[in-house]
Amino acid sequence: MNTLISVKDLSFKYPGGTENILNRVNVEINKKDFTAVIGSNGSGKTTLCKAFNGLIPHFYVGDIKGEVIVDGLNTREHSVSELSKKTAYVYQDFENQLVRPTVFDEVTFAPLSFGMKDFKERGQLALEMLDLTSIKDEFIWQLSGGQKHLVALASVLSLDPEAIIIDEPVAQLDPVNAKKIYEKLKLLNEAYGKTIIVIEHHTEFIGEYCKKVIMMDKGQVVWQKPTKDALNNVGELIEKDIFPPQVTQAIHRLYQNNILLPITLSEGIDFLKNHPVSIAQQPYPEKVKKLPTPIVSLEGVTHGYKTLNRGMNYVFTDLDLSLYEGDRVAIVGSNGAGKSTLLKMITGIIKPKHGNVFVCGENAGNTPPEKLSEKVTYIYQNPEEMFIEDSIRKDIEYFLKVRDVPDTEQFFSKLVERFHLKEIENKDGRLLSGGQQRRSSMAIGLGMRPQVILLDEPTASLDISSRKEMLLMLEQLKDSVKTVVVATHDMQLVAEWANRVIVMDQGEIVKDGSSHDIFSDVALLEKASIQAPQIIKLGQALNLNPVPLSVDAFVSCLVAESGEEKLEIY
Amino acid sequence: MKSIKDLLSKITVENIKIELMRTAYGNKDTFMGKLDPRVAIVWYLIFAIIPWLFWNNTILLGFLLYMVVLLSISRVSPLIIILLAFGLVTEAGYIIFVSVMFGGDLTAAMALLTFTLKLTIISLASIAVFASMDPEKFSDALMSFRLPGQVCFGISYGYRMLPILIEEYNNIFNSFRLRGKVPEDRGVIHWKRVVYYCKTAVFAFYPMMLNTAKRTRTTVEALEVKGFTYSLKHEEVRKLKLSYLRVQPRDIYFFIFTIFLIITVIYIGHLYPIEREIHPL
Numbered sequence: 001m002n003t004l005i006s007v008k009d010l011s012f013k014y015p016g017g018t019e020n021i022l023n024r025v026n027v028e029i030n031k032k033d034f035t036a037v038i039g040s041n042g043s044g045k046t047t048l049c050k051a052f053n054g055l056i057p058h059f060y061v062g063d064i065k066g067e068v069i070v071d072g073l074n075t076r077e078h079s080v081s082e083l084s085k086k087t088a089y090v091y092q093d094f095e096n097q098l099v100r101p102t103v104f105d106e107v108t109f110a111p112l113s114f115g116m117k118d119f120k121e122r123g124q125l126a127l128e129m130l131d132l133t134s135i136k137d138e139f140i141w142q143l144s145g146g147q148k149h150l151v152a153l154a155s156v157l158s159l160d161p162e163a164i165i166i167d168e169p170v171a172q173l174d175p176v177n178a179k180k181i182y183e184k185l186k187l188l189n190e191a192y193g194k195t196i197i198v199i200e201h202h203t204e205f206i207g208e209y210c211k212k213v214i215m216m217d218k219g220q221v222v223w224q225k226p227t228k229d230a231l232n233n234v235g236e237l238i239e240k241d242i243f244p245p246q247v248t249q250a251i252h253r254l255y256q257n258n259i260l261l262p263i264t265l266s267e268g269i270d271f272l273k274n275h276p277v278s279i280a281q282q283p284y285p286e287k288v289k290k291l292p293t294p295i296v297s298l299e300g301v302t303h304g305y306k307t308l309n310r311g312m313n314y315v316f317t318d319l320d321l322s323l324y325e326g327d328r329v330a331i332v333g334s335n336g337a338g339k340s341t342l343l344k345m346i347t348g349i350i351k352p353k354h355g356n357v358f359v360c361g362e363n364a365g366n367t368p369p370e371k372l373s374e375k376v377t378y379i380y381q382n383p384e385e386m387f388i389e390d391s392i393r394k395d396i397e398y399f400l401k402v403r404d405v406p407d408t409e410q411f412f413s414k415l416v417e418r419f420h421l422k423e424i425e426n427k428d429g430r431l432l433s434g435g436q437q438r439r440s441s442m443a444i445g446l447g448m449r450p451q452v453i454l455l456d457e458p459t460a461s462l463d464i465s466s467r468k469e470m471l472l473m474l475e476q477l478k479d480s481v482k483t484v485v486v487a488t489h490d491m492q493l494v495a496e497w498a499n500r501v502i503v504m505d506q507g508e509i510v511k512d513g514s515s516h517d518i519f520s521d522v523a524l525l526e527k528a529s530i531q532a533p534q535i536i537k538l539g540q541a542l543n544l545n546p547v548p549l550s551v552d553a554f555v556s557c558l559v560a561e562s563g564e565e566k567l568e569i570y
Numbered sequence: 571m572k573s574i575k576d577l578l579s580k581i582t583v584e585n586i587k588i589e590l591m592r593t594a595y596g597n598k599d600t601f602m603g604k605l606d607p608r609v610a611i612v613w614y615l616i617f618a619i620i621p622w623l624f625w626n627n628t629i630l631l632g633f634l635l636y637m638v639v640l641l642s643i644s645r646v647s648p649l650i651i652i653l654l655a656f657g658l659v660t661e662a663g664y665i666i667f668v669s670v671m672f673g674g675d676l677t678a679a680m681a682l683l684t685f686t687l688k689l690t691i692i693s694l695a696s697i698a699v700f701a702s703m704d705p706e707k708f709s710d711a712l713m714s715f716r717l718p719g720q721v722c723f724g725i726s727y728g729y730r731m732l733p734i735l736i737e738e739y740n741n742i743f744n745s746f747r748l749r750g751k752v753p754e755d756r757g758v759i760h761w762k763r764v765v766y767y768c769k770t771a772v773f774a775f776y777p778m779m780l781n782t783a784k785r786t787r788t789t790v791e792a793l794e795v796k797g798f799t800y801s802l803k804h805e806e807v808r809k810l811k812l813s814y815l816r817v818q819p820r821d822i823y824f825f826i827f828t829i830f831l832i833i834t835v836i837y838i839g840h841l842y843p844i845e846r847e848i849h850p851l
Binding site: 053055059080081084088089091093095096097098099100101105109110112113114115117119139140141155156305344347349368369370371373377378380382384385386387388398399402403428430444448 | 584591595705706726727729730733734738741742744745746747748749750751752773774777780781784785786787788789791792793794795796797798799800801804806807810811
């Protein structure tokens, strides 16, 4: 018997819900599979996975039909505690699943709670499997996001489950940490024989790591295929707002005929070796001319934080930076490089210990943020922290209302319209979906009529369609604001949107240039732990210069030489 | 004026957070921190009760001295000491002020100061115990006294959440500031600004509570999956969890020393009493 999880005719409706979230689902997952579950928002991916570990039907008592068998146990007849030794779950908001103060407490918590005498050994083993022994005694709240995710994984691994379910690991992590997590999952799968199930829409990771793909739509399993076949359904995937890997997209557009498309970078490079292309060279993009007076300037800024052992941790020492009108700046660098601190310094929330920050002629060092906010707006990474009123409309109006600005009704109505918030304008922001929250936070920001807008991770934890929406909004910003600054890990966003990229590493600006400059500097990428988008790596492998930054640019500078006509662009 | 400004600039959310976490977890290797938490709690209970049994200032001063010595070897965070000192100074000032203003004399103040002395002993005892005891150990000690499991877990979980809550509160507070408006007219000694900051500080609590409530859903599910409910229902889990608690010789010596000290102080107090005459009514 090789089947680990078998789902038969499973239908489920949340209590009080009107529609079935799962609708006659039939699926089987084998032992030692590495499966990705994909599908658009609301297709029932998370609900299905919660049926695997018994949270459904024991914790969520809804309308349930059909059955789920996990390693021979019927989930209806066995308790959550029995089932959690079979399947483990790592949440998308994994920080909230960590309940203990230190790493070792956390990883021993589950086996201890189940009264396993060897709970210490189990915790230790889980730490060793994931290479975490060096942070064993650290406090959870001092860890970075990537480390917390690994600890969340270790804490469920300590029960030695057969299967591990991971809900959107890439959404909350930067690309380097996401890759690390996948490497660990691969190890768990191959060396320890664990079955891995990921809910994922970043197809580049699916192509690289997963063996099988389950596609869900409207509460049903549409198909279950090996990864290669699955990602070759380019048309169908795009229709469902799932984008195949950039390599697959590019080759698909170059070759119309039915060939088996490559799904990873290395396959793409091999493919192009065997299918020669001619290169239509593109001109270098023009450099943006700088106006003489900067809008924002930092002069010799030094700042640091105290640490637990009464030392000082310097974020910046003697930093200089000027931002100009027309700049679309992306600030990149690993976690802790000082990106958020830099943005907060421009808003006046954080005052520099030494040096000066000037924003639109005002000295941010001695101007309260309330005053600076008339010039500059900061959009939080977590939109929930911006919802200070009980409805979106009130949140958008807050800034101008407290300043008694007259005749604003029309302005607000237009703003609500522009960000498609009409239907939800009277709702509390916390009750909205991720994409809606993000749109609302943008509207709140623009409701302040700023000249400079600062965004902290605007595309983090968005699904693909909301992300596309976000890109469009960023594009439109140039009509209403002078300078846009984005701190981000999303290199596709950097490549396709920014006209100036600032790379930070340990509080220093290690490079300030165009996307082309940044992505062609391999040593720099290595140093600042940046992963260039797949399409750029493919372009570099072909020695394209300037390297194309998007799939569109890539396709337009290559001509397939297989005799076929070049594909038109969809 | 400048030094006051410097001092005020040190009161940032970041510093308060660090001080709090340092107080909670940073003192594991002090003498008091190494005691068995159950012994420490019993010790604290003794000193929470005993000052109320005496009006003899010699005895109370003896206890006070003992507390000061203990505190000095406990590396207590300056924040806590400042808070305590602030409370004591204002209280003493208020007592003297009230007794003199309302026609009493300093004997009335002395009587009340004895009361302050008792409170100080108890405060110092609680600082000595709780500032150096890890919340984890405290929670386990309570569990071994058979308090409900939810309460014990709540204490350690509360501490774990503290830095997250402070950070979130700080962000929301800043969110208000980034969209709010400071009164242009500052008023006498900036009182209008003070009112603005106080109002904002209160308002910022509401979104934080709502955000936290939303987040706990994952936590509750995770606890269920990790067997929290199971652990409450099974006595052997409790035993396993508490198996690391052991009374060491150090604890016994400390306890004997304390009893000996209490008796000595009482004895000396009887020999050389500093006592107010109690006027019959």
